[in-house]
Amino acid sequence: MTHQPVATSDKLDAAVLKVAGVVVLGAIMSILDVTVVSVALPTFQSEFDASYARVAWTMTGYTLALATVIPLSGWAADRFGTKRLYMVALALFTIGSALCATADTIGQLIGYRVLQGLGGGMLMPLGMTIMTRAAGPNRIGRLMAVLGIPMLLGPIGGPILGGWLIDVASWHWIFLINLPIGAVALVYAQLALPKDNPQPSESFDFLGMLMLSPGLALFLYGVSTLPETGTFADPEVWVPVLIGAALVVGFVLYSFKPRHPLLDLRLFTNRNLTVATVALFVFIIAFMGAGMLFPSYFLQIRGESTLAAGLLIAPQGIGAMLTMPVAGMLADRVPVGRTVPFALALIALGFFTFTQIDPHTSYWLLCGSLFVMGLGMGGTMMPIMTSALKTLHADQVARGSTLVNIIQQIGGSVGAAVMSVILTNELNDARPIPGVTDPHGNPVTEAGLAIAAAQQPQLTQQFPVDQSLIERGLDFAASSFATTFWVGFALVLATFIPIAFLPRRREPSRLHGDQPAEQMKAPLGIH
Known part of the structure; x- marks a missing residue:
């Protein structure tokens, strides 16, 4: 496929920022949608009279669709062109969002979420490919930092937005909000993205x-x-x-x-790509797992509302916004192996606080620790991804982006599952209350009653219980969270091992090494 000429100026000109704007819009829709829906699961339970395990498939089905379509995106980008494929993905995601809002049964909602996932799964790898080609070898770090903003802020903005929409409107609006964004993104993509000029590509690897x-x-x-x-x-x-x-x-x-x-594993002969993907995988397991538990602690132990829990973890996003632009500029000038370890040290410092939590830990301490973690996250994830893609040839970028996104998807799923299992098993070890069972006949534990009382204070009025029992249950539940955070903390420390092998010397970028020099000096064409 013929790629558009790319400027090698260090400055981010208006043409390149227009391309970045399209990609960020798509990333915001795709990533926010995952976390917005997570806060709506209790609402789905009551609206559709379904079990938690059933409504959880509104997230699982979306994730499985992502995993299915991501491997196809590299081949499809080479075969059909990134612009038209990106617009198809936007359309699929937007149509899926509209259908989700019309669902009358939980089965319909799950099916429509799968359709959403088929579009959402292509948005991120295609967006990374488009931005990597547009940036040129000297600006990839800064543009990847732009793409990293929705990736880091999604888990923070999602609960806030989802909680607010459900409170002031209805669950339908967590999907309807994607319609105007999708429409704007489609028009924006048509105007701003470089014109495709696909050429006959290799045959599709059906096997x-x-x-x-x-x-x-x-x-x-x-x-x-x-x-x-x-x-x-x-x-x-x-x-x-x-x-x-x-x-x-x-x-x-x-x-x-x-x-x-279908997936070019030969790219792992590139040392930078291999080291960066291993570091990214371990980091994502810790980050995604912990990202799920932070709001759960505020909801279940401290009894905060969904909106309040989202606001309490917002300092993490503020910290990331402050350091991410700086990290992007540094990634273009300084080898990431010299900057990422310091950013990861900030994450470890902030994370350690959560291994010491109890039911009364100061919010100032917790929010301050989240802010410090955010500072570190802004200087960690996107520089690692920049290192993974920067030394690839232009014709390898689509396949490299696909590899990186699959690593992220698997790491995120594994992290969420591992942390959930550890926390659940810890809570299940709580002391049962003699003679007390739930509506299904299962024994109620002190921790389970304490969590229920924290979320619904009226329970202690309807069913008077010893306050010391509630306190003891909360202490045990908070200790269970702390134990789980120790696992996340250990994984953060383990990330230092692959990060030690990231490049510490500046290497020439190969992103456009297969293009004639006179093309590389031409400005990016916008159609």
């Missing part, structure tokens, strides 16, 4: 698709079921995990045989 996409979907299905079952021994967990893992391993062995595999 690879039959192994990789179902393999990833089955593996992530099993992992996503783990929090519900609480044990890997349940056949609903280990059967799909093992089958999915076998298919993925089969694909890995097979992928070195065809000339043009």
Whole structure:
């Protein structure tokens, strides 16, 4: 495929920022949608009279659709062109959002969420490809920092936005809000993105698709079921995990045989890409898992509303916004191996506070720690991704973006599942209250009653209980969160190992090394 000429100026001119604006709009829709829906699960339970396990599939189905379509995006971008494929992905996501708002049953909502995921799964890898090609070798860090803003702020803005929309309107609006954004993004993409000029591409790897996409979907299905079952021994967990893992391993062995595999694992011969993806994988497990638990602590232990919990974790986003632009500029001038360790140290410093939490930990201390973590996150994730893609040739960028996004998706799913299982198992060890059972006949624990009382204070008025029992239950529940945070803290420390191998010397970028010099000096064309 013929790529658009790219400027090599260090400055971010208006033309390149227009391209970045399109990608950020798509990323905001895709990432916010995941976290906005997470706060609506209790509402779905009451609206559709469904169990939590059933409504959780509104998130699991979306995730599985992402995992299925991401491997196809690299080949499709080369075959059809990034602009038209990106616009198709935007349209699919927007149509899926409109359909979600019309759902009358939980089954319909899950089906429409899968359609959303098919579009959302292509938005991020295609957006990274478009921005990497537009930036040129000297500006990739700064533009990746722009893309990183919705990636880091999504888990923070989502609960705030979702809680507010459900409070002032209805659950339908968490999907309807995507319609005007999607319409603007489609028009913006048509005007701002460079014109496609696709050429005959390699044949599609059907055999690879039959192994990789179902393999990833089955593996992530099993992992996503783990929090519900609480044990890997349940056949609903280990059967799909093992089958999915076998298919993925089969694909890995097979992928070195065809000339043009669905997922080009030969890119891992690039040392920077390999080191960066390993570091990213370990970091995402810790970040995504902890990101889920922070609001849960405020909701379940401190009894805050969804909106208040979202506001309490906002300092993390503020910190990230402050350092991300600086980290982007540094990534273009200084080897990431010299800056990322300091940013990761800030994350570890802030994270340590949460290993010491109790039911009365100062909000000033917690919010200050989240702010420090945000400062570190702004200087960690996007520089690592920049390192992964910066030394690739232009014709490898689409495939490299696909690899990085699959690593993120798997890491996020594994992190959420691992943290959920640890926390659930810890809470299940709480002392049961003699003679007290829930409507299903299961024994009620002190921690379970304390969490319910924190979220619904009227319970203690309807069913008077000893206040010391509530306090003891809250102490145990907070200790369970602290124990789980110790696991996340250990994973943050483990990330220092691959980060130690990130490049510490400046290396020439290969992003456009396959283009004639006279083309590289031409400005980016906007159509």
